[in-house]
Amino acid sequence: MNSLTVSSEIVELLKGSNILQQPSVPVLVEKVLKRGEGILTASGAVCAETGKYTGRSPKDKFTVEEASVKDKIDWGSNQPISEEKFNNLYDKVLRHLKEKDELFVFNGFAGADHRHRLPIQVINEYAWHNLFAHQLFIRPTEEELRTHEAEFTILSAPTFQADPIVDGTNSETFIIISFEQRVVLIGGTEYAGEMKKSIFSVMNYLLPENNVLSMHCSANVGYEGDVALFFGLSGTGKTTLSADPNRRLIGDDEHGWSANGVFNIEGGCYAKTIGLTREKEPQIYDAIRFGSVLENVVLDHDSRIPDYANNSLTENTRAAYPLQAIENIVDPSIAGHPHTIIFLTADAFGVLPPISKLSKEQAMYHFLSGYTSKLAGTERGITSPEATFSTCFGSPFLPLPATVYAEMLGKKIDEHNVQVFLVNTGWTGGEYGTGQRMKLSYTRAMIQAALEGELNNVETYTTKVFGLNIPVHVPGVPDDVLIPRKSWADQDAFMVKAQELSAKFRNNFKKFAGVSSDIEVLGGPKM
Incomplete structure (x- = not known):
């Protein structure tokens, strides 16, 4: 098969009568509410719960052991799965998705620099997951959408559960990347962040192949063009310290550094909200409005006002919103x-x-x-x-x-x-x-x-x-x-x-x- 086009199986899936191609934000919000996937907050954001998994499942993430990547992948840090096991699971997920009343498809990009961007498509069982994808990845213009040809596809089937004995997984959950078939297969988890980080993992493979350094960092730029990168694990203050009113935000989490400079890989932000207040982080607080997605945030039953101090579901409460929802950004997200x-x-x-x-x-x-x-x-x-x-x-x-x-x-x-x-x-x-x-x-x-x-x-x-x-x-x-x-x-x-x-x-x-x-x-x- 051509490595730069989607498989014939996905092409066939997309011909189904249950496909909603590139639904708008209002349509997705309506679908979320109608299907009972989430509720509307007082500010107009959608709030959904992810059930059993309120964070990533690193022990359930695999890379297919394929000939073209076998000698390049660091298998000490990445779990292999055989092509046979992947193909069997791939077929099961496709059959599962075909049986759904509705599937939601987002077409967009990873990588703000056109010279290094990856055209992607995300096929979701849940409307709120598709809304998440719409806000986190780079949205195409109408002209770009007309000529868009996906080079990597996420198939997200949260209600499909693997059988570890038969399917070769560690649990009912799986996140599997196939670099040859250009597919990310996700099942058994409703945590939306798996989609974001899977594409980041893909870019961490593809970008260095083109002499571009991929980085897990935030980035901003001063008004004189001086660019700064901030690396740091959770709790170190990366988000707080890179949000500077005297500097413009390039992005808060994932970047590439090419021969031309720095560019954001994403089109949105996925911010932690535990303890969030307008006084402490006004940009994030005010970005959570119509079209944004809240994950595992507890709402007041009557007012639907989020209680960001409440960690009864998880400490890892999150908000997803487009970069354009905050002020003081670089648009497009490219700098020197x-x-x-x-x-x-x-x-x-x-x-x-x-x-x-x-x-x-x-x-x-x-x-x-x-x-x-x-x-x-x-x-x-x-x-x-x-x-x-x-x-x-x-x-x-x-x-x-x-x-x-x-x-x-x-x-x-x-x-x-x-x-x-x-x-x-x-x-x-x-x-x-x-x-x-x-x-x-x-x-x-x-x-x-x-x-x-x-x-x-x-x-x-x-x-x-x-x-x-x-x-x-x-x-x-x-x-x-x-x-x-x-x-x-x-x-x-x-x-x-x-x-x-x-x-x-x-x-x-x-x-x-x-x-x-x-x-x-x-x-x-x-x-």
Whole structure:
């Protein structure tokens, strides 16, 4: 079959009388309400619940072990499934969808840069899932729609459940990518985020093949054209710190970096809403209106006003809305090469500096490490802070070996003379429970100084354990806050914690045995 066209089976499916091609937002909202898939909130958004699964199911994600990709995929981080098992499941899902009264089809794109975008189509059993796809992916113009030919298809069948014994899955749920058949097969889960992240995984395979670095980060640009990237895991402040009234948002989660600059992969945002208030995050709060989708948010029974503080369904409550629903954006979501990269971490051990300048080797080391802390109480069984590492700040979505992405990043840092900073939004003056969380005002001041180039040529102090270069002065931040050791009352206790965290970094980095020794020796902590 032609690798750039959809399969004959999908073509046949799309001929069915149950197909609604490219339904508008009002039509989809009507369908959601009529079919009982969700309810309307006071602001006009649709609110739906995802049942058993309120987040991604990483243990149920597979890549088909096909000849053209077999030697490229990092099977240490990606689960294989045979072509035979996939084809059998593929046929079952197609039969399941054909029997539905209605199917909803969205045609659009992933990738704002026309030179690197992927035409996609999403075929949904649920109207609210199709509304989600409409808001999260890039919507075509009328002219683009007339000539649109999908090169990748999502088949989403949440009510179809796999038989693990017969189908070779780990549970009733499955998220399977076939790069040869250009299909993403999703079943057994109603969590809409699987669609978004599956296409991101696809782009993480396809873009590097075209010498484009794919990145799990947010991006914004100053009014003088200076681009900044923000990498960070959940809880590090990525969304909060990249939302700057003095800078325009390129995108909040997924980007590509080509020879021409940075571009957003998506057409919308998928924001966490737990604890959301207009005072704290007015852009997100006001974007949740007609056409937006709320996931697992509890509503007041009578007023239909969302209770964003209520976590009875999940902590992972979400809102999906188009980028155009917020002000101060770049449209289309394309900008130049980054001037500054910020790696965010929330270090609960209290030993990493609040800001430090990174060499290229240190940037590659910390990119590969992707460190932050899980806190006591955030997950069952965690009674004290735990170090967690997610390669390239997006481990679950990387089909290729992590070093492919790290080496591309290193080359781009050299080529464009990018300044890279590690910013700790975690604890100071002691570990979690003893010290205190870094003041947001200090973090904002440090990031502003980094973005404005004020830290490019300043005097620095080098830490003993991690070898990080700390600016000795940052406007708006007390000097004694900048050097972690000085903020601890017990210097011996600080060194013990620093060595403890250093050992965790070194132990985690053992899995990158094939990477250049310079990255570990010059970029990592010292023995």
